[in-house]
Amino acid sequence: MGASPWAFLVLGCFLTGPWLTFCQLPLPTVFPNEDEKVVQLHSSFTLRCSGDSEVSWQYPMQNEEDQKIEVRNEENNSGLFVTVLEVVNASAVHTGLYTCYYNHTQTEETEVEGKDIYIYVPDPDVAFVPSAMVDHLLFAEEHDSVTIPCRTTDPQAQVTLLNSDDKVVHAFYDSRQGFVGNFAMGQFKCETVIKGKKFQTIPFIIYTITGRFSPSLFSFPF
Template structure:
């Protein structure tokens, strides 16, 4: 006999007036119902996103960049929408967040809001998850906390942070990296796995100067316009890199 999966749908209901109740589906569901999962290197795994309307996946690698990732709709008799994400020949690069979300709740400008599961793919030859093109540049406002995104493929790996050869104490989460208030400069993450030492490339922390008061000048070519004319105003901000 096959395995039967039960999916529980949670509704958020709001009393909007006398005798009127407005309800909406909170979030879709993910099968398996886990917060994180460790997947064996070079193996295959699949995740199911289930909801009451059309659902999609956000994942670490796009289908265009990775032929080992396939996303497809799956028919069932429950009346629910099911979208399956399948990965074959899993590698360290597949380590990361997988998010299941409703299509109708997302816009191009909004952050993805949905249900999450974190997948680890431990690789003895690759302690750290490969970096994206812009990950090595960490830009932060002065005195604000920042994340240095050296994530490990194995949650059990111990990691240290170094700045110009000095050990830097900071909070570490294998799903994010090091979190703290860092001075400007280069940082390297280091890990030891089965006697082998792994180091990341440099992360460069750059702080933007920001003040609560803006020193600015505004200028307009003219102050009186006719209907239909284009209004041009120039605004210049001084001594502040965050506007």
């Protein structure tokens, strides 16, 4: 059996000259074919990715051992490469961006580029997606935009940003990212109310960098 045209195309991506014009494969296909999906708490969900070359998933908590997530390759008769990601007993920590990408297009130095789907797992007891302490230390140069990453598990949640004096700070909010804007140096908290219950994040601390940055200049409260 001869090599497929896609095999020659992928090989061409590693060559120079005219081949480089044709080495861009179409993005992998993800099913369900949706931009975002809300999944019921403690339910299971499956994401299927297929492409013309070997594909992999990037997903929340990937660096943590999570027995609720299984990733496996599947064979079919279409000639495509298929990878399936399955989550059982979904919880708030599974809220986030799931990206399917071609293995040969990624390196340690580049960001993952592929086909995305964003999953929400609303939890009435966990309003904000759990985050690591390091995510609460934010550095920015003067006048640069900063993202305060208080993401919600429910896309319908209404979130307020408070400063250290508990005064409301008006800024653009995206439930997939958090608050985005130009903020003064200081502490900020995110707050939301779900079914009459108030939730607040621990403080996010923004450090404004002026001149040459040296981590030793700062003493962290954590």
